[in-house]
Amino acid sequence: MRRPSLAALATLLLLTGCAPSPASESGRLVMTHDNRARAAILDAAPGLTGAPLLIVLHGGIGSAAFLRRRAGVTLAARGWAVAWPEALDDWSDGRRDADGLPFSAADDVGFLRALVDRLAAQGVVDRDRVFIAGPSIGGMMTLRMACEAPDLIAGAVVAIAALPEGLDCPGAPGAPALPMLFLHGTADRIAPPEGGRIGGDSVFVRDRGRVGAIADTVALFAARNGCDGHDETALPDRDPDDGSRAFRRDYRGCAAPLIHYVVEGGGHTWPGARALRIGAALVGATNRDFSATAAIEEFLTGLADD
Secondary structure, three states: OOOOOHHHHHHHHHHHOOOOOOOOOOEEEEEEEOOEEEEEEEEOOOOOOOEEEEEEOOOOOOOHHHHHHHHOOOHHHHOOEEEEEOOOOOOOOOOEOOOOOEOOOOOHHHHHHHHHHHHHHOOOEEEEEEEEEEEOHHHHHHHHHHHHOOOOOOEEEEEOOOOEOOOOOOOOOOOOOOOEEEEEEOOOOOOOOOOEEOOOOOOOOOOOOEEOOHHHHHHHHHHHOOOOOEEEEEOOOOOOOOOOEEEEEEEOOOOOOEEEEEEEOEOOOOOOOOOOOOOHHHHOEOOOOOOHHHHHHHHHHHHHHO
């Protein structure tokens, strides 16, 4: 889906005037950050105050509106605010090209901080209950926030993504513990579980950067959380024909919860979702044994209710 141009965002900013539009109603929020027009979709009930906030970051293909339609998030109907920010061209998630240059120079960390500041100043959200989630490149930007802005968030969800090569993420000791949920497929050709070039040698023609191994990413945050191992549970194989099996790893002895869903045979896909029309040949198998959205919402509501 085509993303709005900067000119379109600037027009929206002019239409909304200088004062921020009411954030307690669902709609499009437009703001200026770092001299650039930035936008997000907000789902929130009228009159909402002091609510937990989930920020959902879209991937490299599609947009905030595309992900919002597909993800099936129900938290706004349960008293949450859910924000769907829009990247400019690409998230500045720490990926670098072959020349060592970042794919995006946008101040996305600052933009997301400013978005939280705006909603908190309006009384819509509780600063102590801000959570962030994203799939694919949105997951990489989520990891950057967990690395560089752990003070802003109370938990993070990373799906089909790993730490980009080039992103310096503080490890233990010294880095704060942070509740984390990871989800990945072992047959992901776009964000290869063993690390390497995004898309491998065949999916993308142009350079999209490189990622580390998902095992190393999870291990870094397990160490930050002080975990001492994990227990693994096989989820019921509700669809034997989906070409995959799902397992849940619950980490033990952690200062903050850490859960890792591993989908053996799963691709760069969202478990429980309708398969993309581009097909399994490109993105891989979609697991049907559980709903990723339901699992994530259960994790987040448990944190928000503590």
